[in-house]
Amino acid sequence: VYRGGRLVRDVRFPTSLEQHGSDAMHTDPDYSAAYVVLDTDSGLKGFGLTFTLGKGTEIVLCAVKALAGLVIGKSLQEIVSNFRGFYRLLTSDGQMRWLGPEKGVIHLATAAVLNAVWDLWARAEGKHDTSCVTKTLCHTPSVFILFLDILVKAQEGKKQREDQMLKEGYPAYTTSCAWLGYSDQQLKQLCSDALKSGWTRFKVKVGADLEDDIRRCRLIRKMIGPSSTLMIDANQRWDVAEAISWVSRLAEVKPLWIEEPTSPDDILGHAAISKALAPLGIGVATGEQCHNRVMFKQFLQASALQFVQIDSCRLGSVNENLAVLLMAYKFQVPVCPHAGGVGLCELVQHLILFDYICVSADLRNRMCEYVDHLHEHFTSPVVIQDAHYMPPKDPGYSCEMLEESVNRHEYPEGDIWKQEIKK
Numbered sequence: 001v002y003r004g005g006r007l008v009r010d011v012r013f014p015t016s017l018e019q020h021g022s023d024a025m026h027t028d029p030d031y032s033a034a035y036v037v038l039d040t041d042s043g044l045k046g047f048g049l050t051f052t053l054g055k056g057t058e059i060v061l062c063a064v065k066a067l068a069g070l071v072i073g074k075s076l077q078e079i080v081s082n083f084r085g086f087y088r089l090l091t092s093d094g095q096m097r098w099l100g101p102e103k104g105v106i107h108l109a110t111a112a113v114l115n116a117v118w119d120l121w122a123r124a125e126g127k128h129d130t131s132c133v134t135k136t137l138c139h140t141p142s143v144f145i146l147f148l149d150i151l152v153k154a155q156e157g158k159k160q161r162e163d164q165m166l167k168e169g170y171p172a173y174t175t176s177c178a179w180l181g182y183s184d185q186q187l188k189q190l191c192s193d194a195l196k197s198g199w200t201r202f203k204v205k206v207g208a209d210l211e212d213d214i215r216r217c218r219l220i221r222k223m224i225g226p227s228s229t230l231m232i233d234a235n236q237r238w239d240v241a242e243a244i245s246w247v248s249r250l251a252e253v254k255p256l257w258i259e260e261p262t263s264p265d266d267i268l269g270h271a272a273i274s275k276a277l278a279p280l281g282i283g284v285a286t287g288e289q290c291h292n293r294v295m296f297k298q299f300l301q302a303s304a305l306q307f308v309q310i311d312s313c314r315l316g317s318v319n320e321n322l323a324v325l326l327m328a329y330k331f332q333v334p335v336c337p338h339a340g341g342v343g344l345c346e347l348v349q350h351l352i353l354f355d356y357i358c359v360s361a362d363l364r365n366r367m368c369e370y371v372d373h374l375h376e377h378f379t380s381p382v383v384i385q386d387a388h389y390m391p392p393k394d395p396g397y398s399c400e401m402l403e404e405s406v407n408r409h410e411y412p413e414g415d416i417w418k419q420e421i422k423k
């Protein structure tokens with residue numbers, strides 16, 4: 001890896017203008033990415049990103065630049081032959097670990113860099129019929145020597161599951177119908193379009209106003225009927241007691257889960273909410289802002305969640321997500337990844353396909369989030385068929401963006417932002 005073109009760019013999309021992505025805590029999100037390109041002297045490039053919102057991207061960029069010295073000058077072979085050591089190098093730097101360790105902005109930056117390394121590795125592999133990250137994971141078991149027992153067990157039926165995924169894809173749910181800032185009219189229209197396209201699982205944003213939530217959830221439940229699945233997401237809006245009473249009022253619409261009911265750091269709070277809502281048949285889901293594997297371990301140990309929501313950029317890339325997938329398997333808790341944003345669907349599809357094919361071998365109560373925004377900016381966007389993620393076919397980690405999109409959306413000099421700033 002060498003210092004070639006621009007290592008990291010601030011790419012922002014003005015999604016807040018139309019309230020895409022809005023929730024009870026993030027009322028004006030501009031979906032953004034710290035977009036990393038690793039150049040190598042073989043000519044091969046690795047593309048990675050981490051998802052952020054608007055202004056926050058500036059800080060992540062600084063952190064990526066600070067980490068750059070740890071990757072530049074290394075060969076890919078040097079990195080992947082001791083990937084554990086390289087992960088530790090990035091996360092344990094004597095001066096930078098004070099910012100984390102393994103949490104917050106420095107960890108988002110670690111994810112951006114490591115996502116690019118995984119992309120580069122998969123592209124360089126090319127020894128299978130395709131060389132995407134899913135394939136690299138499924139065909140390189142020695143990477144997971146510590147968990148060999150789980151992976152060996154899952155060898156049985158692996159080929160059938162791989163074929164099944166190629167044919168049917170991995171089940172998905174949609175969040176794009178019911179962002180908090182959407183009008184009822186929009187909600188109805190999007191929901192009716194989604195039903196026509198085969199969607200049967202829907203997530204609704206809640207948490208700002210109880211009467212509003214009751215009205216919106218009833219409306220959606222009426223449209224999707226009793227047999228479709230409904231989830232609700234409060235994005236950390238409540239304290240523990242409020243979460244229990246608010247969600248109890250929404251129990252009539254039969255949500256499968258309440259997502260991020262309270263502070264993402266409050267493990268025992270989540271445990272109390274889980275316990276209180278269990279008799280109503282409502283589980284607790286969380287993870288999109290869970291700092292690291294240590295937090296996930298405690299959530300699992302404390303029975304504080306019933307659905308694990310890994311995030312391809314919040315944790316330290318594939319490396320740390322694998323640890324969480326394996327722990328979730330040990331605890332027999334289903335994984336339903338967080339996706340959406342910009343590029344998260346593209347990235348996380350690799351992880352959840354690996355989970356099904358090589359770890360959990362189970363689809364019960366499992367689905368991957370899908371959000372229908374910004375895929376047109378990627379060279380290999382996700383393919384959704386009949387509400388399922390179809391396995392990626394192109395090399396790499398699916399997060400290379402179109403050069404034109406990056407140029408137009410780069411902040412603040414891209415055309416899109418020049419126009420916005422003039423307004």
Ligand SMILES: C[C@H](O)[C@@H](O)CC(=O)C(=O)O
Nearest residue numbers: 021022023026029175340
């Ligand atoms: C700010 C983001 O859009 C957030 O609301 C996403 C989220 O919580 C989800 O997709 O789940």
Ligand SMILES: [Mg+2]
Nearest residue numbers: 233259260288
């Ligand atoms: Mg959420």
